[in-house]
Amino acid sequence: MLYDKARIFVQGGRGGDGSQSFRREAHVPRGGPDGGDGGRGGDVVLRVDDSLRDLQSFKRKAHYKARPGQHGQGANRVGADGPTLEVAVPPGTVVTSEDGLHVDLVHPGQRVVVARGGPYGRGNKRFASATRQAPRFAERGLPGEERWLELRLKLLADVGLVGLPNAGKSSLLRRLTRADPKVADYPFTTLEPVLGTVERDGRQLVIADIPGLIEGASEGAGLGHDFLAHVERTRVLVHVLDLAPLDGSDPADNHAVIEAELAAHDPRLAALPRILALSKADLVPEEDAAAAAELWRETLDDDIPVVVTSSATGRGLDELVGLLFERVPVAQAEALPIEAPGEEALAEHRTFRPAARREFHVERTGPGSFRVVGEGIERLLARYDPDNEEAMAYLEHRLARIGVIRALQDAGFEPGDEVEIGDVVFELDPGA
Numbered sequence: 304m305l306y307d308k309a310r311i312f313v314q315g316g317r318g319g320d321g322s323q324s325f326r327r328e329a330h331v332p333r334g335g336p337d338g339g340d341g342g343r344g345g346d347v348v349l350r351v352d353d354s355l356r357d358l359q360s361f362k363r364k365a366h367y368k369a370r371p372g373q374h375g376q377g378a379n380r381v382g383a384d385g386p387t388l389e390v391a392v393p394p395g396t397v398v399t400s401e402d403g404l405h406v407d408l409v410h411p412g413q414r415v416v417v418a419r420g421g422p423y424g425r426g427n428k429r430f431a432s433a434t435r436q437a438p439r440f441a442e443r444g445l446p447g448e449e450r451w452l453e454l455r456l457k458l459l460a461d462v463g464l465v466g467l468p469n470a471g472k473s474s475l476l477r478r479l480t481r482a483d484p485k486v487a488d489y490p491f492t493t494l495e496p497v498l499g500t501v502e503r504d505g506r507q508l509v510i511a512d513i514p515g516l517i518e519g520a521s522e523g524a525g526l527g528h529d530f531l532a533h534v535e536r537t538r539v540l541v542h543v544l545d546l547a548p549l550d551g552s553d554p555a556d557n558h559a560v561i562e563a564e565l566a567a568h569d570p571r572l573a574a575l576p577r578i579l580a581l582s583k584a585d586l587v588p589e590e591d592a593a594a595a596a597e598l599w600r601e602t603l604d605d606d607i608p609v610v611v612t613s614s615a616t617g618r619g620l621d622e623l624v625g626l627l628f629e630r631v632p633v634a635q636a637e638a639l640p641i642e643a644p645g646e647e648a649l650a651e652h653r654t655f656r657p658a659a660r661r662e663f664h665v666e667r668t669g670p671g672s673f674r675v676v677g678e679g680i681e682r683l684l685a686r687y688d689p690d691n692e693e694a695m696a697y698l699e700h701r702l703a704r705i706g707v708i709r710a711l712q713d714a715g716f717e718p719g720d721e722v723e724i725g726d727v728v729f730e731l732d733p734g735a
């Protein structure tokens with residue numbers, strides 16, 4: 304069973320709280336504030352690990368939570384940051400989330416931050432000013448980001464073997480590479496993609512044997528749909544076409560079915576370079592094989608080579624391998640996946656930041672009571688202790704700066720009215 308899908312929950316560590324502390328010295332009755340800042344919460348990072356081949360490890364474990372930052376302490380001691388939690392994924396993992404993350408993890412070592420740790424809270428020392436020399440409050444750290452991620456593995460192969468069930472794809476892979484896929488004379492022998500490698504002149508190509516495609520595969524018929532995604536990243540497709548189908552079907556019809564399914568799945572697949580491998584030549588008279596090849600050369604575009612092959616006798620296999628090396632671009636690692644237009648180029652390390660949510664709005668909830676709604680504002684409120692008057696006075700000052708007080712006044716707010724933000728209800732008396 305190839306584990307090519309997983310769903311995981313990631314959560315950055317909480318930021319450490321700032322400390323509220325005052326210097327203690329032998330001869331000073333009350334020293335100045337010396338509460339240190341907390342530490343940042345740990346990030347959750349996905350990192351491409353070349354030794355992994357599938358998403359199996361995520362079957363056992365679906366939750367990944369980074370550690371919190373430590374709290375600050377007196378004597379200006381800063382809390383340690385929470386360590387980064389690295390989660391290894393195989394090359395070829397596509398990561399998406401409902402809030403807009405979409406990243407292709409391809410190169411070994413490539414990293415992306417998928418849940419940032421929460422910000423730390425500042426210690427009371429940082430709130431000292433000429434008018435507030437002994438701040439008796441500190442900031443709290445905030446929770447880290449959290450989200451569910453969909454992981455999808457798309458194999459990274461240079462060459463994809465496509466064709467109807469029983470066309471002889473796995474037999475070809477066996478002959479061309481050291482891979483050992485199951486071969487049998489019934490359709491759908493191959494149930495999941497199998498990779499093999501072939502080497503020549505110091506270069507290596509990865510070939511993927513894809514389960515047989517049938518009519519309707521692009522809409523989910525047979526096994527094909529799930530696996531069509533795996534050929535998206537190949538550079539060249541070898542269309543394997545049975546010269547002597549057991550069911551007596553017409554190879555031309557069979558050829559059209561596969562091409563139509565590829566195109567229906569994704570037009571970019573239809574645009575990939577092709578090689579037509581006519582298979583099982585040992586089962587038909589030589590004249591028939593030659594005639595078929597001639598016909599296909601006439602029918603197909605000039606840039607599609609036609610090779611007569613037999614996995615039984617080895618015929619045409621050398622030529623096929625030669626064509627593969629010729630057609631797969633050398634700078635394969637650089638050229639990798641087909642990217643949607645407008646998609647950002649791959650960077651070694653990226654941080655996912657959903658659109659900033661700075662907006663807020665004010666609702667009137669009754670006579671003399673209002674609610675302010677907005678993620679940024681709610682997070683700001685969560686930083687201060689509602690029972691600490693000094694902290695609330697400082698918060699008020701910040702709310703005024705952001706424009707919240709103004710928006711409240713526009714909505715009919717009078718000093719002394721009640722304001723609800725997040726879970727907290729408090730009486731607001733600006734400037735009092």
Ligand SMILES: Nc1nc2c(ncn2[C@@H]2O[C@H](COP(=O)(O)OP(=O)(O)OP(=O)(O)O)[C@@H](O)[C@H]2O)c(=O)[nH]1
Pocket residue numbers: 466467468469470471472473474475485486487488489490491492493494514515516582583584585586612613614615616
């Ligand atoms: N005589 C002969 N038989 C072949 C050749 N290639 C494949 N076969 C036979 O054709 C049947 C199907 O071959 P597979 O390689 O399993 O075909 P496949 O395309 O992988 O089929 P699915 O995995 O079911 O999609 C098997 O019985 C093979 O032994 C060939 O070159 N010559």
Ligand SMILES: [Mg+2]
Pocket residue numbers: 472473474484485486492493512514515
């Ligand atoms: Mg097979």
